[in-house]
Amino acid sequence: MLDVLKKIVQEVSIAPDLDSVLNLIVRRIQRAMSTEVCSVYLFDPEDQCYVLMATEGLNQEAVGSVRLSAEEGLVGMVVDRAEPINLENASEHPAYKYVESTGEERFNSFLGVPIIHHRGVLGVLVVQQKAQRRFDESEEAFLVTLSAQLAGAIAHAEATGSLGAMGEEPSGEIVNLRFEGVPGSAGVAIGSATVVAPPADLNSVPDKVAKDVEQEIANFEAALKLVRRDIKVVGRSLAQRLRSEEQALFDVYLRMLDDNALAGEVVARIRQGNWAQGALREVVMEHVRQFSMMDDPYLRERATDIKDLGRRVLAYLQEDAPAVLEFTDETILVADELTPAMLGEVPSEKLVGLVSVHGSSNSHAAILARSMGIPTIMGAVDLPLTRIDGRELILDGYSGRIYVQPGEDLLTAYRDILRGEQEQAAELEAIKDLPAETTDGFRMPLWVNTGLIADVARSLDRGAEGIGLYRTEVPFMIREFFPSEQDQAQTYRKQLEAFHPRPVTMRTLDIGGDKSLPYFPIEEENPFLGWRGIRVTLDHPEIFLVQVRAMLKAGEGYGNLRIMLPMVTSVGEVEEASRQIDRAVKELQDEGHDIERPLVGVMVEVPAAVYQVRRFARRVDFISVGSNDLTQYLLAVDRNNPRVADLYVSYHPAVLRALVFIAREAHKENVTVSICGELASEPGGALLLMAMGYDVLSMNATNLPKVKAAIRQVSKEDASQLLKDVMAMDDADRIQKFINERLTELGIALPKQPVVV
Known part of the structure; x- marks a missing residue:
């Protein structure tokens, strides 16, 4: 069976x-x-x-x-x-x-x-x-x-x-097709889908209209010629090691590519209007289906051969005639799995939304999208990539819904929401230079999380008072090799210079988990419990020292650098990292640089760190909570897995209790404690954290004005009462509902309710 x-x-x-x-x-x-x-x-x-x-x-x-x-x-x-x-x-x-x-x-x-x-x-x-x-x-x-x-x-x-x-109904009755995903970045976008397909992946190639049929056929035939050459070369190289009947398999491969077989069918599909890559996908997958359904095991295995041939042809097609992405003025970028690098492929003035079939609201791409203020939906696992390129979409980043080919009524409703967002943004602009101060005079410092140089201007424009988290891995991820000390120093100096004299907290290289470098792959069955963060850099002191030296050089003359260590689980890691930092400081001083040891802190991201906060506090200058990872580890929920995305809840009672404990323990040692996770980006979460005693809230620049507006509309006593009520509750959904109701009572604007059809 x-x-x-x-x-x-x-x-x-x-x-x-x-x-x-x-x-x-x-x-x-x-x-x-x-x-x-x-x-x-x-x-x-x-x-x-x-x-x-x-x-x-x-x-x-x-x-x-x-x-x-x-x-x-x-x-x-x-x-x-x-x-x-x-x-x-x-x-x-x-x-x-x-x-x-x-x-x-x-x-x-x-x-x-x-x-x-x-x-x-x-x-x-x-x-x-x-x-x-x-x-x-x-x-x-x-x-x-x-x-x-x-x-x-x-x-x-x-x-x-x-x-x-769709498109076959002249009356246009097929509208408002809805797909569900996970909200990645709040907001609404209306635009045209541009699908980014990974290389040599037949399943992800979208359908597109062939603009030049003869050119598409020429591209396909050129790719066929190269694949035939490759097969002949492999056949000849193995000729001495194979029996004649085994060598005949290469002849079978070549016959599959004849004009009367796969090749002829692909050309026919191109002449019907599909571009070469889409036509190839259609023909190959049709043959794969036919062979897969056969009872004879030998014939069933031919499905694998055909798929292999299809990939080989596709690889050459993409190399010699790469897909040219066309961006409309309102582009919604759609991918099987969004990566930070993809965000830079679209001109910023044209990018209005992002959709990823895989991943969740706390994947790295989603975090960057939030910092850029781009409405994003993750984990849209049922969205058929091959059928939506060029289609009009509505992206509802509040509910996680995607509407394909929306009707006029739906478009009108969402345009109203867009206008409301623009009006709210104009209102928030008026308070950008005002402090985040409660009605009874309590001042709450608001910092930002950054990763791209473009974040700097956006953050300053929204009134950021410092950087609570600069993700140094982003410059590493957009290169094809480790950046040199000088390259890193130049990149870091731009952040430090722009924010001077405001503090800039630079996290040392945090790779592993959902963040990988193409030139330094980490293959693990369970990467989130594996080799990541401080574990990698302590195992590779040559990487750690170069980065720390670059940070120190970049901060020379500014004095606003803070260094933060990610993913620490033991006192030994903190002490070893501190020794390496001291070594870098001494080396640079000996080389004639006028620098001092910067403030050094640790991130509390795993349960082991929660219960060692006081020990860490005795050895560092500040504590910062990475609430995204902490929530993931406390709840045993992979934040990139859309199947369990609804279990990843920041207002879970266990998470809130851990956050209260961390703030209390850090203050026992008179050490400041901040938070740089996404919880601080929500008005409700910010009020709770303020009441818990966090000294600094760091968030994406997009949400900073909303958080500031919320703080300015309440008293510290209001926030403390909200925390007291919430801590008496034992269900995350009830807590979320209660917070929303209380924010409404306090006059804090919440996003308009999304339209449901």
Whole structure:
């Protein structure tokens, strides 16, 4: 059964559309379980009912016409209970409903299993037999396992199928297709999708209209020629080591590329209007599907060969005729996985939004997007990349919703929200030079988190009083090799000079986890619990010393440098890093530089550090909390995993209690404590942190005016009462709701409610 399961899931994953997926499922399950009937019902959101979408064994005329509500029949009972229903004689059950057009009165045994996706019942898988018997436990387990495996694939195929129909309806009735993701950066964007596909990845190549058909064909034929050459070279190099029948495999490869095989079909698709890369993807994936569904194991393996050939051709196509990204004045950049480097590919004046199929709200790309004020959605796992290039999108960064081909009513509603955001920004502009001071005179320093040089002007323009976190890894990530000491010093000096005399806190290189360098790969099964942060740089003192020396040189004459150590878990790490910093200071002083030892602090990001705050405080000048990682480790939630994104909640009682404890412990040693995680960027979170006693709040520049406005509208007593009420609560959702209600009572503006269709 396991082999059957794997085969069905594999076939479904490469099926071209929803109908193919469903028909394949019912055929394969009927054969695998040796039943007389297998059917699948899917939820229709418009009619709020479950529709018979495919069947093997019932009357085919019933497909598409049989509709059952969630309260009707045995299918409705499966939906209502969200669990399997296994009956020996279905017609005798009180919930049984006879539907004449199906012909199912002939069948007695019934097993129905819910197809659940994102906690909602997407549909129901049903198997039936004439004989009166209960399906045994292994059969039920097989169907339950299969439904769990297929849920995502069916949802994806359903969405892709809807998109495939777009543009084919002259009336334009197919509008407002909605996809769910995770809010990455608040705000609303309306624009045109530009899809960035990773190199040599057939699955991610988008459809595009061929502007010059003959040129596309020429590009394809040139790539074919190079692949044929490569195959011949490999065949000749292995000729002495292979038998004649094995050498013949290379001839098979070459024949696949003949004009009468793959090549001819690709050229035909190009002439139909698709560009070369999209046409190649269509043809290769169609052949892969056909071979994958064959029973003969030898023929099934040809699917791998075809996919390999497709990748080889695509690689040359992308090298010799790379995809030229076209940016409209309102570009929404869409990628399978956003990277910081991608943000720089679009002219800043044209980039209005970002969408990533993978990743979460606290991935590095999302954090940078927030600092740049770009509405962003992460973890949109059901969004079909290949079908949306050039489509009009609405991106709702408050709710995590993406609307493809929105209707006029929806566009009007979101344009109203955009106007409201612009009006609020104008109001906040008036307070940029005023301090973040409560109504009863308490002053709260507001600093910023930066990583790009463009962040500097934006931060100063919004009234930042210092930098609480400068992510030094960003200059490392946008290069192809380690930057030299001089290169680093020049980069760091721009930050220190621009903010002088305000303090600038530079975090030493923090790679690993979700931040990797292409020239220094770290391959680990569990990178967040692996070699990252201070662990890497202490193991490589040559990297650490060069960076510290560059920081010290950059700060010469300014005196506003602070150095911060990431991911510390032990006193030994702090002491070793301090020795290295002292060594760098001494070296530079000996070289004639006029520098002094800067303030040095540590980041509290892991539970081990929480319970050593006082020990750290005795050895450093300041403590800073990285609440993003701390939340991740306390809740055991990978912040880049959209499947558990809803479990990553900053207002979790455990997180709040840890934050209170850290501030109290640091102050026992008379050491200042700040926070540089995203919690400080939220008005509600900022008020709680102020009440906890944090000395500095550091956030992305975009949110600084909103946080300042919130602080200026309350008293310190109001914030303390909010904290007291929240700390008495034990549920994160209730806490979030309570904070929103309390902010509204205090007159603090919250984003307009997103539109739902």
